[in-house]
Amino acid sequence: ILRPSNSPWSSPVLLKRKPDGTYRFLVDFRRLNSITKKDSYPQPSAEELLHRLAGHQYFTKLDLKSGYFQIPIHKSDIPKTAIITQDGLYEFTVLAQGLMNAPPTFQRVMNELLANGRWDYVVVYLDDIVIFSKTIEEHKQHVADVISTLHKANLQVSLAKCSIAVKKIEFLSHFVTSDKLEPSLDKIKAIVNIAPPKTLSQANKFIGKIGYYRKFIPDFAKIAAPIHKVTNKTRTKRNEFRWEQQQQDAFDKFKSILTSAPLFLDFPNRSVPFILSTDASDLRIADVLKQDTTDGLRICYCKSRLLNDI
Secondary structure, three states: OEEEOOOOOOEEEEEEEOOOOOEEEEEOOHHHHHOOOOOOOOOOOHHHHHHHOOOOOEEEEEEEOOHHHHOEOOHHHHHHHOEEEOOEEEEEOEOOOOOOOHHHHHHHHHHHHOOOOEOOOEEEEOOEEEEEEOOHHHHHHHHHHHHHHHHHOOOOEOHHHOEEEEOOEEEOOEEEOOOEEEEOHHHHHHHHOOOOOOOHHHHHHHHHHHHOOHHHOOOHHHHHHHHHHHHHHOOOOHHHOOOOHHHHHHHHHHHHHHHHOOOOEEOOOOOOOEEEEEEEOOOEEEEEEEEEEOOEEEEEEEEEEEOOOO
16 A cells, blocks of 8 residues: 655645544645646446335445555656655555545546446445345346456455445445435434534535435425525625524424435336426425325425525
8 A cells, every 4th residue: 555655745644533533644735636637537326326226126235445555646746646644655555545636537437347237236436336136036147246346356345344235235325225215314314413514614515415305305405595595695605604593493394304204206107197386486496296096196306596686
């Protein structure tokens, strides 16, 4: 992973304390990143990946063991990754976290490696690989094909983080079954435990975390409007940030929804007609996609947004 270096380059290191009391080793590559030519290879859409799993009965999730560290760096680029420590200068021989082009590089490698089955029976988001099938017989073959491909590429998986042939899987902070999508309970608990914001960055952090699950919340934009009102207004004047009662009411309402409302979406059944309910005003637009099934009305997706002033 690291080797002694005599490179003219160097980036500082730091240790970040983790919740369990141990420390995470980090490298500040900001100076290197600022002069790096950007790799624009796209990351896959989380929504596309999640909905591709719909209608399948068996899932296997493979997590690559220290995935970045299994990807070698081109020989000519190794000196650029050098880090300075009290014990000397070292350089990475493998892909290091913090490099701006590490995610697109890793995604490209995985997409090309699993190209034959990608979207047909396997999806990849960085080092998370999900294999999906409609029957157990198909699933055995699909898993064998993926494992064989990884083995030929000398890529190792972390067995402790793998889920094999299950009917409900956690992926991209969601729980997925053949017909439903739910938010991860751990992520919901983390949002509920957030204290009322006292700064602009804290308010943006909250709205970002709750916004990841906006598809589960009808008229999300209307509820969030008071919070956006202060975050947008104070974006360039942080000292003018004010968290008042209307923002607190929206904050509390979101938490109430997360802890009391049934939070799940049904994957669309294309043999059943769709119902699209819409609403609009001068300030926002919203819609809810539903289906009237034999089991009652099912919600497939919620979408809303605020309108900009002209």
